[in-house]
Amino acid sequence: MIQFSDKDLTARVIRSFETMPDERLKFLLKETVTAVHDLVRRTNLTIAEWNQAITFLTRTGQTCTPLRQEFILLSDVLGISMLVDAVNQPEREGATETTVLGPFYVGEHRPTPHGADLSNGIEGTPMFVQSRVTNLAGVPLAGAEIDVWHADDNGFYDSQKPDYEQQGPSLRARLVADADGRFSFRTILPCSYPIPTDGPVGDLMAATGRHAMRPAHVHFLLRAEGHLPLITHVFLDGDEYLASDAVFGVKDELVARVELRTEPVLPTGEVISSPWHLLSYHFRMKPGAGAVPGPVMSLSE
Amino acid sequence: MIQFSDKDLTARVIRSFETMPDERLKFLLKETVTAVHDLVRRTNLTIAEWNQAITFLTRTGQTCTPLRQEFILLSDVLGISMLVDAVNQPEREGATETTVLGPFYVGEHRPTPHGADLSNGIEGTPMFVQSRVTNLAGVPLAGAEIDVWHADDNGFYDSQKPDYEQQGPSLRARLVADADGRFSFRTILPCSYPIPTDGPVGDLMAATGRHAMRPAHVHFLLRAEGHLPLITHVFLDGDEYLASDAVFGVKDELVARVELRTEPVLPTGEVISSPWHLLSYHFRMKPGAGAVPGPVMSLSE
Numbered sequence: 051m052i053q054f055s056d057k058d059l060t061a062r063v064i065r066s067f068e069t070m071p072d073e074r075l076k077f078l079l080k081e082t083v084t085a086v087h088d089l090v091r092r093t094n095l096t097i098a099e100w101n102q103a104i105t106f107l108t109r110t111g112q113t114c115t116p117l118r119q120e121f122i123l124l125s126d127v128l129g130i131s132m133l134v135d136a137v138n139q140p141e142r143e144g145a146t147e148t149t150v151l152g153p154f155y156v157g158e159h160r161p162t163p164h165g166a167d168l169s170n171g172i173e174g175t176p177m178f179v180q181s182r183v184t185n186l187a188g189v190p191l192a193g194a195e196i197d198v199w200h201a202d203d204n205g206f207y208d209s210q211k212p213d214y215e216q217q218g219p220s221l222r223a224r225l226v227a228d229a230d231g232r233f234s235f236r237t238i239l240p241c242s243y244p245i246p247t248d249g250p251v252g253d254l255m256a257a258t259g260r261h262a263m264r265p266a267h268v269h270f271l272l273r274a275e276g277h278l279p280l281i282t283h284v285f286l287d288g289d290e291y292l293a294s295d296a297v298f299g300v301k302d303e304l305v306a307r308v309e310l311r312t313e314p315v316l317p318t319g320e321v322i323s324s325p326w327h328l329l330s331y332h333f334r335m336k337p338g339a340g341a342v343p344g345p346v347m348s349l350s351e
Numbered sequence: 352m353i354q355f356s357d358k359d360l361t362a363r364v365i366r367s368f369e370t371m372p373d374e375r376l377k378f379l380l381k382e383t384v385t386a387v388h389d390l391v392r393r394t395n396l397t398i399a400e401w402n403q404a405i406t407f408l409t410r411t412g413q414t415c416t417p418l419r420q421e422f423i424l425l426s427d428v429l430g431i432s433m434l435v436d437a438v439n440q441p442e443r444e445g446a447t448e449t450t451v452l453g454p455f456y457v458g459e460h461r462p463t464p465h466g467a468d469l470s471n472g473i474e475g476t477p478m479f480v481q482s483r484v485t486n487l488a489g490v491p492l493a494g495a496e497i498d499v500w501h502a503d504d505n506g507f508y509d510s511q512k513p514d515y516e517q518q519g520p521s522l523r524a525r526l527v528a529d530a531d532g533r534f535s536f537r538t539i540l541p542c543s544y545p546i547p548t549d550g551p552v553g554d555l556m557a558a559t560g561r562h563a564m565r566p567a568h569v570h571f572l573l574r575a576e577g578h579l580p581l582i583t584h585v586f587l588d589g590d591e592y593l594a595s596d597a598v599f600g601v602k603d604e605l606v607a608r609v610e611l612r613t614e615p616v617l618p619t620g621e622v623i624s625s626p627w628h629l630l631s632y633h634f635r636m637k638p639g640a641g642a643v644p645g646p647v648m649s650l651s652e
Binding site for chain 2: 056059060062063066067069070071072075076077078079081082083085086087088089090091092093094095096097098099100104107108109110111112114119121122125128129130131132133134135136137138257258259260294298341
């Protein structure tokens with residue numbers, strides 16, 4: 051018979067993994083159990099607090115839907131997602147900085163011609179994005195596939211809207227770089243917006259007194275043969291939340307100046323009657339291979 | 352502008368809690384973020400592994416129902432529940448040992464007279480439980496309320512069965528101690544059983560190669576005025592899983608010998624034609640006050 055003692059409980063739990071065939075998973079479990087047990091001891095966690103934690107985690111899981119990933123959001127607001135990204139990017143070698151995927155990537159987007167308008171009727175200040183993808187030496191990566199997505203003027207992604215299934219995507223597309231590595235599209239100026247605050251992560255943010263805002267940005271996911279997939283944002287310079295992003299995602303190099311333009315023609319030749327903004331950004335990808343993370347997982351599987 | 356660096360990311364996240372009004376929650380968040388960030392760095396967690404963790408936690412939340420609490424089960428199989436119980440029980444002073452509440456407590460039970468049969472028609476080897484509740488000095492705690500619940504002959508709790516709503520409770524009742532602190536009931540012999548293995552926790556157990564068995568036991572939750580609520584099990588001596596309980600819940604003192612009896616009368620005077628088992632246990636409660644944890648939380652709230 052084993053006499054129970056909380057002193058050797060952690061060791062007993064770790065010993066229970068001893069015969070696991072998967073060495074890496076064994077190591078991860080051992081480190082996770084050690085970390086959580088240490089946390090319980092160090093904080094003298096009360097039973098009521100443990101109950102609150104169980105309820106919080108349960109609510110977080112239950113808030114997830116095929117189009118909403120509250121656990122990714124939790125990871126984001128605690129800086130975990132940026133840290134995971136960082137420990138997986140040890141040597142940048144001049145490549146464009148990376149940042150979080152975020153919870154609003156919904157998988158591959160519909161292919162869209164250069165210069166196309168992604169707004170799908172959504173109103174806002176016109177913005178034209180022109181961009182180029184090269185390798186580290188500046189050689190164009192023709193055929194690179196670029197998924198882009200961003201929030202609207204009110205801070206919502208298409209996938210957050212109740213009529214998403216009917217309306218189809220907006221402010222979301224896939225472009226393919228031309229022979230010179232270039233791609234462009236028309237859209238509207240994104241604004242800074244709060245992360246979803248109507249779930250447990252929102253309750254957590256409220257309890258911390260932190261604001262829930264993210265500075266205005268456009269998401270990019272770039273894939274090119276023989277190169278590491280690049281997951282990043284381009285942020286709009288001047289945004290008041292650049293220094294206090296709710297998910298800690300801002301890096302200086304990813305902040306781009308947006309020029310206000312008043313000429314009545316877009317780079318496509320299209321006539322435009324109102325002032326518009328021009329966002330230019332040059333992406334540099336490094337050699338390698340890597341899997342692209344899936345979209346927000348479907349929970350029905 | 353803040354230049355991002357993974358070196359100071361943890362410090363930045365912790366600084367974001369600086370102005371929180373709730374000092375205890377601030378401390379818990381700070382320690383939790385530190386522990387998780389350390390874990391990510393120490394394990395060099397890959398993006399694919401982070402994704403697996405997100406998926407696992409999401410599935411765990413989605414597996415919870417008003418009658419099933421997969422996060423408690425996860426906490427149980429990693430020894431976290433027993434540790435939380437232990438750090439909250441620093442001085443036992445002769446009181447009965449505690450163990451995990453487990454995920455099958457469904458809230459207050461229907462009051463039941465002494466000697467009643469809890470089996471509600473479920474077949475099994477008859478067992479009679481006679482018990483006594485006293486304070487640390489051996490003085491009977493008349494009027495103490497005792498919730499009991501246990502699994503059937505096949506290892507299932509009533510609340511796990513699809514017809515639970517229609518059939519009503521079985522092997523589950525509330526008793527009230529008499530003037531001498533005594534209570535008794537008739538039931539069937541519980542058997543060792545596997546924790547639910549059809550969810551993510553079952554997948555985890557399979558990956559570890561650990562068995563999912565719990566040794567046979569009866570759950571007790573005792574409340575008496577002026578005394579600390581007592582949450583515990585009584586285990587049946589001789590069970591082959593006493594030394595390897597899937598949730599690490601066994602303590603020597605909670606193991607009771609079960610006597611095989613062949614006389615054709617139960618202690619109630621009831622005639623019985625088959626051999627039966629007698630389980631006797633003496634509970635000692637210590638002075639104090641404490642909240643009883645809620646049942647498996649209703650997730651519809």
